[in-house]
Amino acid sequence: MSYVIDDRQASLFQVNREVFTSREIFEKERELVFGPAWLYAGHESELPRRNDFRTRDVGGRSVIFNRDRHGDVRVLLNTCRHRGASLCRHPAGNAKIFTCFYHGWAYRNSGELVNVPAAEDYARSPVEVYQGLPGPRVESYRGFYFVNFSADPPDLHAWLGTSAYLLDLAADQSEDGIEILPGTHDYTLNANWKLLVENSIDGYHAKSVHHTYFEMMRELGQTPPMLGDAGTNGVPPAGLGTEFGHGHATLMYPGNGLPLATETVTRDLGVLRARAAERFGESYAAAVFDLARNTIFFPNFVLIDLNFGMILRTIMPLGPDRTQVSSWQIAPRGLGQESLRYRIDNALTFWGPAGLATPDDVEALEQAQRGFSARREMPWSDISKGMGKPRPAANDELQMRAWWRQWNAVVTGEERPREVDEFVPFDRPARETQGA
Known part of the structure; x- marks a missing residue:
């Protein structure tokens, strides 16, 4: 099925309404659109101090947007390695350690697993096996932080x-x-x-x-x-x-x-x-x-x-x-x-x-x-x-x-050329860096 008609000769652009109602397309979007895209996670001003955090959903995933104890901004998946419960159930706060309330596994705000109750009952220490929390790729522009969940963004x-x-x-x-x-x-x-x-x-x-x-x-x-x-x-x-x-x-x-x-x-x-x-x-x-x-x-x-x-x-x-x-x-x-x-x-x-x-x-x-x-x-x-x-x-x-x-x-997979030339009406000023 064709989802988009982009007829330059007839100056006609149409979108098939099936894309707004189909469960199959919804599932494709979760994988193909949100999986490899850069997604907005938060702004640096939301984390003014070390150990500040915010929890939110990004790309259908619960995450912890935080500034760790070293001052680095991170985005951690808000799910415990053990049985999947949320590590942090608060919308915002300040914490060096996130402890899962279900069984007590604890992680630093930089992601490392640091404590497992009754760890002696495991043949191999979960701290050694699991290391810590996996995180998406995180990059910023002018204080806006984005994440990407793909392997090679x-x-x-x-x-x-x-x-x-x-x-x-x-x-x-x-x-x-x-x-x-x-x-x-x-x-x-x-x-x-x-x-x-x-x-x-x-x-x-x-x-x-x-x-x-x-x-x-x-x-x-x-x-x-x-x-x-x-x-x-x-x-x-x-x-x-x-x-x-x-x-x-x-x-x-x-x-x-x-x-x-x-x-x-x-x-x-x-x-x-x-x-x-x-x-x-x-x-x-x-x-x-x-x-x-x-x-x-x-x-x-x-x-x-x-x-x-x-x-x-x-x-x-x-x-x-x-x-x-x-x-x-x-x-x-x-x-x-x-x-x-x-x-x-x-x-x-x-x-x-x-x-x-x-x-x-x-x-x-x-x-x-x-x-x-x-x-x-x-x-x-x-x-x-x-x-x-x-x-x-x-x-x-x-x-x-x-x-x-x-x-x-x-x-x-069907790519089409842009319709008009890219146009920015004013020159951007020179500056040392645009990314900080």
């Missing part, structure tokens, strides 16, 4: 390629970097995970799905972010979609300031922008602060970078029609308390599970999943908007097509 920097530019634009918003703010939004939806991937980089749906938010902003005398011109249904046509390698893609569009911001909040952002211009030049400062961006790093890591807040999002399939979402708010270091409160309020009221945007999106995606019950009669979804343009706009669908081409290549 590619270099992370090569995998990110030019798309790393989008991480730079976030990390360079303060000379002191960025930090994860306390708290996590975890929620599930009754829809296939790929629908939320599409939606996260979809500039076409904004006005129709989120009209309540836009109407509220107008009534308050504000210019809503992402609001398109009359006659469009999403972000302004002045924006653009960009296709990177390996399925990474973004939409960029002019930022519309800080809705409902106080003078202090506006001033704080202006100070950060001025400092960026001094460090990197006006052109790059404009890219950092004057453009909004929705980016997908294949397969499931999303960075939404707007003036009024930034979020990181991971999207994990639980089944063909069930998805787990985790989201974190990030902010430039050095912001005042009023600016931090402003961003946290936006994270809750706009992106939160009970906010003005997320419930709209969840409803749209769950309605799509219900609609797939008629997939025999209507087997194809259309993602052709803007195809054939020399430079697709942000409210076109180039970025989704880029992601789907990578998905199709991974699942079927």
Whole structure:
């Protein structure tokens, strides 16, 4: 069966709706998509001290994201060598040793097995036999840590390629970097995970799905972010979609300031922008602060970078029609308390599970999943908007097509060339290292 139609002559791109409902495809994705990919694990700011840890699911596996006693960041599989129970049942904390509550096997936070109760009853000491916990490959870029569970993963920097530019634009918003703010939004939806991937980089749906938010902003005398011109249904046509390698893609569009911001909040952002211009030049400062961006790093890591807040999002399939979402708010270091409160309020009221945007999106995606019950009669979804343009706009669908081409290549082995030339509108500043 063909999953993707990519007809350049007819400017037609379609996805077979079977990929959103099939148990067989879901199992293939777990092996072929999530097995060899670089997956986001966490940010360095979540582990400020030695022995700090966070537990979370990455690629369908429970892991311990931690900074060990030497200060090194590690990702350990959160399962005991003995009988498989979770080593750590706490979401966060500080610990040098992780001890399995089931039978008491204990491991250092660097992974070594160091104690087995009644070890004298074993013919060979489990400490010698098992050594410690196996861990995935761990690499970082600008404080973002990724893991890869394959035996021979590619270099992370090569995998990110030019798309790393989008991480730079976030990390360079303060000379002191960025930090994860306390708290996590975890929620599930009754829809296939790929629908939320599409939606996260979809500039076409904004006005129709989120009209309540836009109407509220107008009534308050504000210019809503992402609001398109009359006659469009999403972000302004002045924006653009960009296709990177390996399925990474973004939409960029002019930022519309800080809705409902106080003078202090506006001033704080202006100070950060001025400092960026001094460090990197006006052109790059404009890219950092004057453009909004929705980016997908294949397969499931999303960075939404707007003036009024930034979020990181991971999207994990639980089944063909069930998805787990985790989201974190990030902010430039050095912001005042009023600016931090402003961003946290936006994270809750706009992106939160009970906010003005997320419930709209969840409803749209769950309605799509219900609609797939008629997939025999209507087997194809259309993602052709803007195809054939020399430079697709942000409210076109180039970025989704880029992601789907990578998905199709991974699942079927059928590779297709990119649709348009890679385009980054501003030069990246020279720096000693991009990886630290």
